[in-house]
Amino acid sequence: MEKKTVKKTSKKAPVEKKNLEPIVLQTLRGMKDILPEEQSYWEQVRRVSERLARDYGFSRIDLPSVEFSNLYVRTIGEGTDVIDKEMYNFTTRGGDKVALRPEFTAGICRSFIQHGMNVLSKPVKLFSTGPVYRYDRPQEGRYREHYQANFDAFGEQDPILDAQMIQIAHRFMQCLGIKAVQIQINSIGCPTCRKDYLNLLVNYFDSKKNKLCQDCKRRLETNPLRILDCKEDKCVQVAVTAPQSVDHLCEECHVHFKTLLEYLDELDLPYTINPHLVRGLDYYTKTVFEIWSGSEEGKKFSLGGGGRYDKLLKNLGGEDTPAIGFAVGIERLIIEMKRVQARPYKPMKPRVFLAQLGNMAKKKSLRLFSELEKNGILIAESFGRGSLKSQLKVANKLGVEFTLILGQKEALDGTVIVKNMTTGVQETVSMDKLFDMIKRKLKADNVVVYHNGEHDTHGV
RNA sequence: GCGAGUAUCGUCUAUCGGUAAGACAUCGGUUUGUGGUACCGAGAAGCUGGGUUCAACUCCCAGUACUCGCCCCA
Numbered sequence: 453m454e455k456k457t458v459k460k461t462s463k464k465a466p467v468e469k470k471n472l473e474p475i476v477l478q479t480l481r482g483m484k485d486i487l488p489e490e491q492s493y494w495e496q497v498r499r500v501s502e503r504l505a506r507d508y509g510f511s512r513i514d515l516p517s518v519e520f521s522n523l524y525v526r527t528i529g530e531g532t533d534v535i536d537k538e539m540y541n542f543t544t545r546g547g548d549k550v551a552l553r554p555e556f557t558a559g560i561c562r563s564f565i566q567h568g569m570n571v572l573s574k575p576v577k578l579f580s581t582g583p584v585y586r587y588d589r590p591q592e593g594r595y596r597e598h599y600q601a602n603f604d605a606f607g608e609q610d611p612i613l614d615a616q617m618i619q620i621a622h623r624f625m626q627c628l629g630i631k632a633v634q635i636q637i638n639s640i641g642c643p644t645c646r647k648d649y650l651n652l653l654v655n656y657f658d659s660k661k662n663k664l665c666q667d668c669k670r671r672l673e674t675n676p677l678r679i680l681d682c683k684e685d686k687c688v689q690v691a692v693t694a695p696q697s698v699d700h701l702c703e704e705c706h707v708h709f710k711t712l713l714e715y716l717d718e719l720d721l722p723y724t725i726n727p728h729l730v731r732g733l734d735y736y737t738k739t740v741f742e743i744w745s746g747s748e749e750g751k752k753f754s755l756g757g758g759g760r761y762d763k764l765l766k767n768l769g770g771e772d773t774p775a776i777g778f779a780v781g782i783e784r785l786i787i788e789m790k791r792v793q794a795r796p797y798k799p800m801k802p803r804v805f806l807a808q809l810g811n812m813a814k815k816k817s818l819r820l821f822s823e824l825e826k827n828g829i830l831i832a833e834s835f836g837r838g839s840l841k842s843q844l845k846v847a848n849k850l851g852v853e854f855t856l857i858l859g860q861k862e863a864l865d866g867t868v869i870v871k872n873m874t875t876g877v878q879e880t881v882s883m884d885k886l887f888d889m890i891k892r893k894l895k896a897d898n899v900v901v902y903h904n905g906e907h908d909t910h911g912v
Numbered sequence: 913g914c915g916a917g918u919a920u921c922g923u924c925u926a927u928c929g930g931u932a933a934g935a936c937a938u939c940g941g942u943u944u945g946u947g948g949u950a951c952c953g954a955g956a957a958g959c960u961g962g963g964u965u966c967a968a969c970u971c972c973c974a975g976u977a978c979u980c981g982c983c984c985c986a
Contacts, residue, residue: 478959481977533984537913555986584986589913591980600986667983683982732985742986754986781986809945842940844947859945873947 482588482596492796493786498581499797500627501601505579508620510603513578515559517585521551527558527764529734531674538586540596552585555733556602557761557777564606565770574607581782593753593784603758604777606765611708613776614739614760615715621743621756621778622721628785629794633755634744635721638698638729639709640677642737643763645702650676652695660690680728696727708738735761739776745788755788756780802832803854803894805847805873809840810860817858820868820883827887829894847873854893856886 479485486494505512521541528535540552553559560578563569569576581601588594603620605613618635625633641649654676661669665684672679680691701709716723723741731740740759744752758778765773789796806824808817817835824831834846840857847855857869857878868886870893871878881889 476960476976478977538984586985588984589982590978594985598986678984681984756986779986784986807946840945841947846947848947855947857946861945869946871946876947878946 480596482590482594484595484597490786492798493789494782495799496628496789496795496797497601497782497785500624501579501581504620504624504627505603508577508603508616510577510579510605513560513563513580514582515553515556515563515580517553517583518550519553519559519562521549523562523768524551524554524558526768527561527733527735528554532732532734534586534732538588540585540587554586555584556580556582556600556779557604557733557735557764560602560604560777561764561768561770561775564773565765565768569606570771570773575613576606578604578606580604593781593787595783599782600779601782602777602779604775606773606775608776609708609762609774611712611739612715614708614712615719615721617758617776617778618716618721618723618741619719621741621758621780624780625743625755625785625788628789630745630755630785630788630792632746632792634746634752635716635723635741636726636729636744637712637716637723637739637741638726639701639705639738640697640730640736640740641701641705645700645705646697646737649695649697649700652700653677653679656694657690663687663690677730678732681730691728698725698727705738712739731757731759735764735767737762741778743780745784745791753784754781755784800830802830802850803852804829804831804890805843805850805852805855806831806833806858807840807843807847807855808833808835808858810863813858813860813863816863820856820858824887824890827891829887829890854890856890 502512521539524539525535530536534554539554541549542551543549560580564576564578579602581599583597583599585597587596590596601624603617605617618637622633622635625631640646654672657664657668657672657676657679661672663686664672664679665682665687668679668682668684668687671682679687680694682688682691698709713723713725729740729742731742736759738760740757742757743755745755746752756778758776760774760776762774765771765775788794804824806817806821808814814835817833821831821833832847832850832852834843837843837846840859844855853873855871855873857871859869862868862880866883867880868883869878869880870886870889
């Protein structure tokens with residue numbers, strides 16, 4: 453057998469071969485590993501989102517992370533930051549211009565049309581979750597790759613759907629233990645009434661042009677709605693007295709909004725009408741909303757948002773289909789969960805540990821483990837360890853209630869030692885009685901006190 | 913895209929222009945088939961690249977990453 457001298461590896465110069473660039477052992481900027489210790493939060497979000505999706509009648513759909521760039525450009529709109537500054541665009545080897553999805557809705561609309569979902573009974577409710585990508589400057593709660601949970605409903609224009617969507621978003625937060633949220637809501641009308649409103653707005657801002665910041669002077673040309681959303685002091689001043697879209701809705705949009713508010717009142721959902729809420733994507737019509745974290749004072753940030761996009765399907769070449777949707781940012785939910793000390797998901801912990809000693813027992817223990825697993829007994833092990841002592845240490849740290857000890861002697865006799873980790877009492881039982889005994893003991897459930905009085909509080 | 917700050921073992925934190933220290937965690941041991949404590953031991957770090965210097969982890973510059981603010985958004 454050849455002996456190898458194991459060279460000490462260093463993360464600085466991992467590759468010694470010539471002509472190879474050193475591997476950078478680091479995530480890309482704005483991208484993050486979701487490590488095991490974080491998973492209890494993620495699991496909780498997954499469980500809540502999947503349950504709500506099911507309960508509110510949404511079918512799951514999973515789409516590629518990559519689509520033709522122009523799908524996003526056409527839906528989200530040129531002139532938006534998402535498209536102009538934040539898209540992960542690239543060209544494939546075949547020459548296709550594609551992009552990593554910056555959001556879900558565009559792809560879902562594409563899929564809806566492509567697969568003729570317009571023939572399904574309405575509303576067609578679709579739930580999706582996964583990573584989305586924006587090439588942005590990372591900071592807390594903002595990553596270049598981040599996860600969203602996304603809900604869309606197609607084919608129903610009744611504002612009751614708007615109300616239900618907001619209800620789901622709100623329930624989502626509640627179920628995660630995030631109680632203090634604000635629902636911000638606005639209506640930006642349909643293309644018809646928005647056109648008139650925009651004229652009014654442009655006239656208004658034009659008359660106060662010299663009081664606006666540089667960006668907003670530009671926005672006057674490109675995207676006047678966004679001036680309402682500007683955080684510059686002077687622009688805020690000007691925007692306060694600007695005409696509001698809710699005051700200039702056409703009859704239909706007005707009724708829609710009014711009815712929605714009635715539904716929300718009926719649901720006892722507290723909302724704030726925010727005439728400056730405009731959202732950064734061009735496809736919205738009528739209802740737009742966001743869910744903000746936090747109470748009155750303190751920092752607020754958007755946990756999720758969405759709105760109606762009644763014209764988008766038609767614009768993409770599909771049948772004229774009203775639709776509404778929203779997305780929540782999972783990383784942001786988790787930040788908020790931690791802030792309010794919400795409970796993450798607690799996975800089942802093994803209550804039995806299997807220790808082995810000696811070659812023969814080691815072989816047998818592999819099978820025994822598997823038999824226990826097949827019998828639904830969640831069990832831990834540390835097969836790689838040699839000494840019984842070190843295995844018991846692990847067992848102790850895991851906080852199990854029983855340890856099964858399988859040694860040379862037991863392996864020969866067809867028995868196993870069952871050790872109560874609380875009392876230290878142990879007994880030898882024959883293999884064929886083992887499963888019943890374990891099950892009985894675990895059901896007894898009277899073992900809660902640890903022998904040093906300490907509770908294992910691996911909460912996270 | 914703009915502005916500010918930060919960068920030392922896996923984590924947290926020291927020190928120093930001249931050999932980088934500790935705590936937690938990890939692994940091993942304290943007579944070999946028995947866990948909590950204690951004791952002993954081991955492994956483990958100066959983000960990268962330049963410059964100043966006899967000498968740089970320390971000072972300077974650049975890059976990178978992270979954090980914060982703005983923009984925007986989830």
